[in-house]
Amino acid sequence: MSYNPVQYFANSHATEPKDRPKVAVAGIVQWIDSKCSRCTSLLLAGLVGLVVIYMVQDYSRYYDWPSFNGAAHVREYVPASYPVANAHYYQYDNIVDTWELYRFNTSPEAVAKLAENLRLSSQGTVSNFALIVSRPPPNWWHPEQLASAELFAALERGPDGMNYELLYAADTGTVYMIRFDG
Numbered sequence: 001m002s003y004n005p006v007q008y009f010a011n012s013h014a015t016e017p018k019d020r021p022k023v024a025v026a027g028i029v030q031w032i033d034s035k036c037s038r039c040t041s042l043l044l045a046g047l048v049g050l051v052v053i054y055m056v057q058d059y060s061r062y063y064d065w066p067s068f069n070g071a072a073h074v075r076e077y078v079p080a081s082y083p084v085a086n087a088h089y090y091q092y093d094n095i096v097d098t099w100e101l102y103r104f105n106t107s108p109e110a111v112a113k114l115a116e117n118l119r120l121s122s123q124g125t126v127s128n129f130a131l132i133v134s135r136p137p138p139n140w141w142h143p144e145q146l147a148s149a150e151l152f153a154a155l156e157r158g159p160d161g162m163n164y165e166l167l168y169a170a171d172t173g174t175v176y177m178i179r180f181d182g
Helices: 005-009 017-035 038-062 069-074 107-116
Strands: 084-093 098-106 122-124 150-153 163-167 174-180
Touching: 017 084, 069 084, 069 098, 107 163
Parallel strands: none
Antiparallel strands: 084 098, 098 174, 122 150, 150 163, 163 174
16 A cells, blocks of 8 residues: 555644644655655755745745844944834845845934935935836835835945935835945
């Protein structure tokens, strides 16, 4: 009689929905062990593990990862004397260019200081802002929702040789900033 992982799953004692994935994985592992030698099953389990890790990483990158320490990245530009809240940071590394996306809330004085330090000047509204980046943006990147925001941009590169664009909505205190080398 051959072993079938689907039958194992169906005949298991996992009555709770939260236990079903564990039972299914255990059934698949038992089925692999019954069909393959130990070495082959370890190789196959390793490959399956790598595929799962890769899929989880790609999925989690889209959902606010690695934006866990956004405030530290924002503080590189905004001094500690100014308030910063709800800070997010994300970096895209492509073959040709690099994009860094920032979103945070702060005061008008902090935006004025930031614009001065990065040599930015008022260039228009949200319609002039680079809304499209080279890959799908993180789930928190929605500058198009700031209809009355003011755009600050530089006509030349910033002090570090990078280009900056900043979008600021004074009514909400929300800042969207792009740092890119293209």
